[in-house]
Amino acid sequence: QKEVEQDPGPLSVPEGAIVSLNCTYSNSAFQYFMWYRQYSRKGPELLMYTYSSGNKEDGRFTAQVDKSSKYISLFIRDSQPSDSATYLCAMSSGTASKLTFGTGTRLQVTL
Amino acid sequence: EAGVVQSPRYKIIEKKQPVAFWCNPISGHNTLYWYLQNLGQGPELLIRYENEEAVDDSQLPKDRFSAERLKGVDSTLKIQPAELGDSAVYLCASSLRTDNTGELFFGEGSRLTVL
Numbered sequence A: 001q002k003e004v005e006q007d008p009g010p011l012s013v014p015e016g017a018i019v020s021l022n023c024t025y026s027n028s029a030f031q032y033f034m035w036y037r038q039y040s041r042k043g044p045e046l047l048m049y050t051y052s053s054g055n056k057e058d059g060r061f062t063a064q065v066d067k068s069s070k071y072i073s074l075f076i077r078d079s080q081p082s083d084s085a086t087y088l089c090a091m092s093s094g095t096a097s098k099l100t101f102g103t104g105t106r107l108q109v110t111l
Numbered sequence B: 001e002a003g004v005v006q007s008p009r010y011k012i013i014e015k016k017q018p019v020a021f022w023c024n025p026i027s028g029h030n031t032l033y034w035y036l037q038n039l040g041q042g043p044e045l046l047i048r049y050e051n052e053e054a055v056d057d058s059q060l061p062k063d064r065f066s067a068e069r070l071k072g073v074d075s076t077l078k079i080q081p082a083e084l085g086d087s088a089v090y091l092c093a094s095s096l097r098t099d100n101t102g103e104l105f106f107g108e109g110s111r112l113t114v115l
Helices: none
Strands: A004-006 A011-014 A019-025 A032-038 A045-051 A054-058 A061-066 A071-076 A085-092 A105-110 B005-007 B010-013 B019-024 B031-037 B044-050 B053-056 B065-068 B075-079 B088-095 B110-114
Touching (some): A019 A085, A019 A105, A032 A061, A045 A054, B005 B088, B010 B019, B019 B110, B031 B075, B044 B075
Parallel strands (some): A011 A105, B010 B110
Antiparallel strands (some): A061 A071, A085 A105, B019 B075, B031 B088, B065 B075, B088 B110
């Protein structure tokens, strides 16, 4: 069993929809949680960064962390075709520890 | 400000041939990472440098892979000899923070195809 599980999709939604992307994890030591966005043939770029539990909002994006359930989510409101990409969750236990990525969920936002 | 620069973007070689990838991190970023990304998978760490020192190379297959970061800036990753299973994207990343809390900046990657 992988430390971080993520549904690979693909997930197809119409423009304007609310998108929910999720990851589960097994390592209770994880404290730092990230969402990276990766466009085709590009490197990942950091989208959201959260420490410990709680919510964080940035424009149309909201990241949620539920450490008790070992579950993290990324919500995208008013989705746009430009949001079409692969979304990777990533997490770390902190100092000097490696970053563990999920497999990524491919999202397609259609007109 | 320039991002992380990698070259070559694409490389096609025959098995058993050597190959090298180059990375120039963001100016001022002391921490440099090499990741491997297979198709449909998330990146997996190969090696992490703090300045010139490789502080985590536990996932680097040392029988055929080697890396160096002379002078603590640019880095090269070498594979010799390449195998069919090495076909993947090799990503370089850098970060300003040394505590590895996840704020990484990635390059566009070097896509390797081994025939």
